[in-house]
Amino acid sequence: MPPKRKKAQVADKKESADPAPVFKRKANEVFAELKKAIPAEFDSQLILNGDGKPKRGSFEIFVTKNDGKKVQIWTGLSKGPPRKLKFPDYEEDLKDQFQKIIDE
Numbered sequence: 122m123p124p125k126r127k128k129a130q131v132a133d134k135k136e137s138a139d140p141a142p143v144f145k146r147k148a149n150e151v152f153a154e155l156k157k158a159i160p161a162e163f164d165s166q167l168i169l170n171g172d173g174k175p176k177r178g179s180f181e182i183f184v185t186k187n188d189g190k191k192v193q194i195w196t197g198l199s200k201g202p203p204r205k206l207k208f209p210d211y212e213e214d215l216k217d218q219f220q221k222i223i224d225e
Contacts, residue, residue, distance in 0.1 A: 154211035
């Protein structure tokens with residue numbers, strides 16, 4: 122009986138298995154869109170995982186108002202599959218909610 126063949130190692134699987142780069146890239150994209158909508162008199166910054174380690178597979182967006190109150194404008198926890206539903210689209214999902222916060 123001939124020896125068994127060894128399976129080829131796939132290096133790309135290890136790189137694609139870590140979801141952190143996808144979330145960071147999407148967070149930067151969403152923040153860039155939100156920043157365009159923020160009037161110049163408001164200070165804005167992106168804080169990734171300010172409360173510690175994020176929940177696995179989640180993408181949430183909070184806005185902190187001047188009085189220190191956090192307002193959630195997006196959560197992807199209850200969305201999906203498919204995975205792409207866990208990420209917000211600025212025009213469809215965030216624009217109206219974010220505008221309400223700015224107008225307050």
